Amino acid sequence: MKSSTRNRVFRGVFLTALGLLVCFVVLFLGSAFLYSGPERMFELLSESSARDSIVLSLWTSSAATLAALVFAIPAAYALTRWNLPGKTVIDVLLDLPIVLPPLVAGFSLLLLYAVLERAFSGNLGGTPLDLRFRVPGIVLAQFTIAAPLAVRVLRAAFSEVPERMELMSRSLGQGEAGTFARVSLPMSRNGLVAGTILVWARSIAEFGPILIFCGAVRGKTDVLPIAIFLSFSNGELEKGVALSALLILLGATALVTIRRFRGERARLV
Amino acid sequence: MSVLEWQQVSLDLGEFALRDVSLRVGSGDWISIVGPTGSGKTLLLEVAAGFLRPDSGNVVLRGTNATHSPPEARSLAYVPQDDLLFPHLNVEDNLRFGMRGSRARQAEACNRMANELGIAHLLHRRVDAISGGEAQRVALGRGLLFGADILLLDECTSALDEETRAETGLFLQRWKRDHELTIVQVTHDRSEAHRLGDLVVSLRDGRIETVLRSERPPLVEELPPLIVSNQKGTPDGSSILADQTSR
Known part of the structure; x- marks a missing residue:
């Protein structure tokens, strides 16, 4: 067989695999949009219960993302730049919630509260600290996964800032805090924005920890994934499909935005 | 008086190393450091600037042991070979990065420096939209505007054409005289080293292999540890620098 023919066969096999995979993804995601048609879908999403779920999802995931950033920005920077004792152990600990089955993460949160309950001699229930089966608990459940994920993606963003740039800033009189504010943060801005969007997208799609920690209560804890679960459980197939399509759309928008910022970052650094 | 001193400094980074280097720079000196690629020239400056910490030995700044001082505590202006301009800032903001004082004074000094270095037309450009030579001049301007009394220059004119390089050399000589600077300059160009430096360290x-007074035979052939103190220009006055900076 000629070399050019071998190359054609090689490329053909690989491109076929790629094409089949893309077709599969398009079909299984696209079916949500084809199932009931755009008009019916819009009608279902306009129902007050769906609107409430959307609003609840938007604010809880945004709050969880914000809380995650408050901790993850300093944590990620410290892990990226400083030689900390036990860094490997810290790394593993922070990565653990990301790789755990989500249900286990939710169950672990409940266990944490069981331990706290003992520490409070059974008086935790009813206090503002008790977030179980309450809306603030949704934020905590989302935060449980969002914060470690944020640390991971922000570490990647900070590590793309050359350390020599920071040293240059310091040799021009800026201390570590000034250098962080004037060089490290702005230079990793696009990575930070892309990371934030990724964390938000992950938070809004969180299901397992919320189900375990806050339950699936219609009109109370039914963020979008819980609302989808309830819809399918109650035989409201069309509504579940419409909400699924909305989540797919949000995910796609997030990914497109992330790609745009990643491109910008490549140009900047 | 010595303002910068490397005392038996050793640092091994594998490909690059410093081995027991001792060198003393007097106030107002212009020391040129030459040597082949990989000879440790840049390491010498980066150890002084606080970018690298020596494995052993000390860096003494203005009479104080600064070996473990962070870069921001050293008050040295370092102009590195790779410019290290901040890509998220435009040329003007890069120039003003290390400056203190009112914004009006900063702007005035910045404009004057930009005019002197021929980069006034670039002030509002992004730094990734200027040439290598222009970037070097911006980095030099930023270092000078920082206002330190010690200036470390690492191949800071290597991307400039001959004419601009000569102009920049003259400008640096004037600036050194007017601001009573001490300069340690790394260069590949031996003729430039002799033209600008009071002493040329190889x-x-x-x-350290040799130390030459500008355009003169070696003072010492083999020099660890070497002490170079406040010696200015050439005895016969042939050095441009000696003519312009003798005090």
């Missing part, structure tokens, strides 16, 4: 394999 490095090889991380060691």
